[in-house]
């Protein structure tokens with residue numbers, strides 16, 4: 629049996645106003661700006677979970693479902709949903725806030741979802757073990773299962789394209 633400590637993950641939430649300098653020429657939010665916010669929120673979630681410094685190793689399945697416009701308020705929620713030995717997959721969702729009065733979250737629109745994998749480091753920047761994840765709620769089980777499927781899919785994809793990567797870099 630593993631002697632790794634077990635831990636529940638907390639959801640980290642950041643809020644942003646979308647300014648004109650974050651938009652593309654057509655008036656909606658530039659994807660690179662949005663990804664920076666998402667990556668940074670995912671890193672906060674991974675740091676809070678592991679108690680270590682972290683770096684992003686990859687991002688997977690970035691789905692821009694709904695555009696975000698200048699002047700929108702966006703809420704980014706990140707939570708560790710799957711862990712390996714030193715890696716953590718963090719599901720990150722961005723919502724456009726529509727709760728004009730009193731913050732009615734049910735009106736929020738899910739705009740973008742991505743899964744970032746972050747690695748925890750020790751003081752020498754060597755990947756180091758993170759706690760085992762406690763999964764309790766139905767939503768946590770669903771998000772964990774999806775993350776596991778994404779991880780399996782990435783592994784299969786990397787195997788399939790290995791010979792091409794070896795040839796072309």
Ligand SMILES: CC(C)(COP(=O)(O)OP(=O)(O)OC[C@H]1O[C@@H](n2cnc3c(N)ncnc32)[C@H](O)[C@@H]1OP(=O)(O)O)[C@@H](O)C(=O)NCCC(=O)NCCS
Nearest residue numbers: 682683684685686687711712713714715716745746747755
């Ligand atoms: C991420 C990084 C530390 C991995 O280094 P590495 O030598 O491959 O490390 P390891 O082989 O020991 O792997 C460590 C963990 O990272 C995971 N990992 C490595 N590369 C990965 C990738 N591309 N995608 C997902 N996970 C990855 C491994 O599966 C392993 O997970 P586990 O411990 O849970 O099993 C290294 O590639 C790096 O420093 N990259 C640059 C990070 C960076 O600058 N990010 C942008 C700014 S934050």
